Amino acid sequence: MRLQTDTTICAIASGDQGAPRGIIRITGPSTISLLQGLFHSVQDQIASLKHPRVIDANLVTPNLGSLPIAIYCWPTHRSYTGQPSAELHLLGAPVLLHEVEGMLIERGVQHAQPGEFTLRAYLAGRLDLTQCEAVLGLIHAKGDRAFRVALEQLAGGMAGPLKQMRRGLIDLLADLEAGLDFVDEDIEFISKPEIQRRLMEAQDQLSKLLAQLTQRSGQQVVPQVVLAGLPNAGKSSLLNRLSQTEVAIASPIPGTTRDFVRSRLERGGMTLDLIDTAGFDPSMDGSNAVTPDALSQRVMATQLGNADLVLYCIPADAENEDRVQDGLAYVREHASCDVWLVHTKCDLIHSKQIDAPKYRVSMQEPYGVNHLLDAVVSYLYASREQEQDVVPMTSQRCRGAVERARQHIADALNAVEVDSGDEVIAGELRLALDELGQVAGTVVNNDVLDALFSRFCIGK
Ligand SMILES: Nc1nc2c(ncn2[C@@H]2O[C@H](COP(=O)(O)OP(=O)(O)OP(=O)(O)O)[C@@H](O)[C@H]2O)c(=O)[nH]1
Ligand SMILES: [Mg+2]
Numbered sequence: 001m002r003l004q005t006d007t008t009i010c011a012i013a014s015g016d017q018g019a020p021r022g023i024i025r026i027t028g029p030s031t032i033s034l035l036q037g038l039f040h041s042v043q044d045q046i047a048s049l050k051h052p053r054v055i056d057a058n059l060v061t062p063n064l065g066s067l068p069i070a071i072y073c074w075p076t077h078r079s080y081t082g083q084p085s086a087e088l089h090l091l092g093a094p095v096l097l098h099e100v101e102g103m104l105i106e107r108g109v110q111h112a113q114p115g116e117f118t119l120r121a122y123l124a125g126r127l128d129l130t131q132c133e134a135v136l137g138l139i140h141a142k143g144d145r146a147f148r149v150a151l152e153q154l155a156g157g158m159a160g161p162l163k164q165m166r167r168g169l170i171d172l173l174a175d176l177e178a179g180l181d182f183v184d185e186d187i188e189f190i191s192k193p194e195i196q197r198r199l200m201e202a203q204d205q206l207s208k209l210l211a212q213l214t215q216r217s218g219q220q221v222v223p224q225v226v227l228a229g230l231p232n233a234g235k236s237s238l239l240n241r242l243s244q245t246e247v248a249i250a251s252p253i254p255g256t257t258r259d260f261v262r263s264r265l266e267r268g269g270m271t272l273d274l275i276d277t278a279g280f281d282p283s284m285d286g287s288n289a290v291t292p293d294a295l296s297q298r299v300m301a302t303q304l305g306n307a308d309l310v311l312y313c314i315p316a317d318a319e320n321e322d323r324v325q326d327g328l329a330y331v332r333e334h335a336s337c338d339v340w341l342v343h344t345k346c347d348l349i350h351s352k353q354i355d356a357p358k359y360r361v362s363m364q365e366p367y368g369v370n371h372l373l374d375a376v377v378s379y380l381y382a383s384r385e386q387e388q389d390v391v392p393m394t395s396q397r398c399r400g401a402v403e404r405a406r407q408h409i410a411d412a413l414n415a416v417e418v419d420s421g422d423e424v425i426a427g428e429l430r431l432a433l434d435e436l437g438q439v440a441g442t443v444v445n446n447d448v449l450d451a452l453f454s455r456f457c458i459g460k
Pocket of ligand 2 (some may be wrong): 235
């Protein structure tokens with residue numbers, strides 16, 4: 001991990017597969033002089049920049065001639081990294097990007113390490129660690145939900161209350177330390193009940209924060225399993241059977257379910273939400289009408305978009321295979337997760353093999369349901385493990401530190417109670433402050449930084 005910030009670094013920040021637009025990011029103290037040297041025709045414009053601006057220019061390259069480039073320039077410390085920065089936007093062909101990058105390296109710019117732009121933002125105090133983790137969460141976000149949680153975190157949900165609490169404890173520590181200097185003169189800077197009141201207040205806040213963190217990680221792990229299929233496919237019956245409730249209305253009339261129905265259940269230590277949706281109606285596909293039919297299709301599409309797993313129900317007696325396939329295509333288009341084929345009503349006839357379904361169920365002479373549910377739970381466990389180290393990382397890291405801080409405050413309260421002396425109380429307070437500092441990154445050791453920033457990709 002390179003902690004110095006006096007170098008100027010660059011990286012190709014766009015994907016390496018080629019894209020319509022390619023971006024090379026540059027940051028560091030010599031960004032502006034570097035740009036002036038490269039882009040002679042707009043040299044003066046660059047030199048006179050006081051605020052962020054976009055300048056169109058051409059870059060004469062050694063091997064590929066003149067390239068049109070838009071220079072997005074942040075000329076002062078008021079940038080993401082807290083240093084003069086720029087982005088060169090050009091056509092996204094890898095050969096062009098590498099040519100330009102080569103010119104920068106030739107002029108003494110260094111290749112950025114993974115996460116180095118975000119690390120500089122952190123070192124400049126523009127992001128705290130929870131926000132850096134959120135950036136990482138965004139980079140790795142696999143689904144909509146992971147994305148939303150990371151965004152919330154980036155908006156600073158955690159950092160505010162923590163800062164306030166630290167300030168309160170630092171004030172208390174200052175009062176105690178001041179008293180220690182005058183211990184021989186019998187001057188009391190702060191009374192025992194006042195110390196107790198302030199410590200209890202801190203403990204209260206820490207408890208709240210812990211509850212918030214626990215809830216936050218809980219929020220991320222309630223996976224959404226959506227039942228989809230054509231009308232009358234047996235979705236609502238399956239939901240009722242899986243959740244052993246009668247929350248969804250099942251009937252022989254196609255189109256019974258309009259709104260979605262959610263049922264939360266526990267299985268094998270996992271909490272999950274099962275969601276029943278309206279049957280797919282191709283005549284409503286893409287319709288913006290405000291009729292109940294059109295609305296129910298849009299609600300269904302939204303649920304598909306939020307799903308962690310979709311169970312596409314195909315009744316064994318399905319007569320129109322084309323419609324089954326149309327529905328499946330629709331589901332695959334709207335869901336950003338795996339879609340499993342589940343054959344329902346298997347008591348009726350032996351189903352036709354459509355993409356060889358792995359799961360067959362029947363509600364009539366119940367079978368297959370437990371097997372399906374167990375498979376769903378194992379699948380969710382496996383996919384949660386994969387995601388675990390990205391978005392919920394902050395809550396995991398923070399929870400430990402907040403718990404330890406709360407313990408130190410409890411020890412401080414105990415020290416007040418038994419009159420152990422202000423030195424002991426101050427000592428516990430310092431330890432609590434260290435722990436809280438670790439959360440927001442005020443006190444941070446290199447291991448934490450290494451662990452975090454090594455997971456970034458280059459250019460971020
Ligand atoms: N024989 C048999 N009938 C079933 C089975 N599962 C559901 N049904 C019947 O199929 C009909 C439709 O079931 P629902 O669960 O309402 O189907 P749905 O997919 O929710 O239907 P919509 O809400 O209209 O989209 C009902 O009459 C159920 O009793 C099954 O395993 N075997
Ligand atoms: Mg239904």
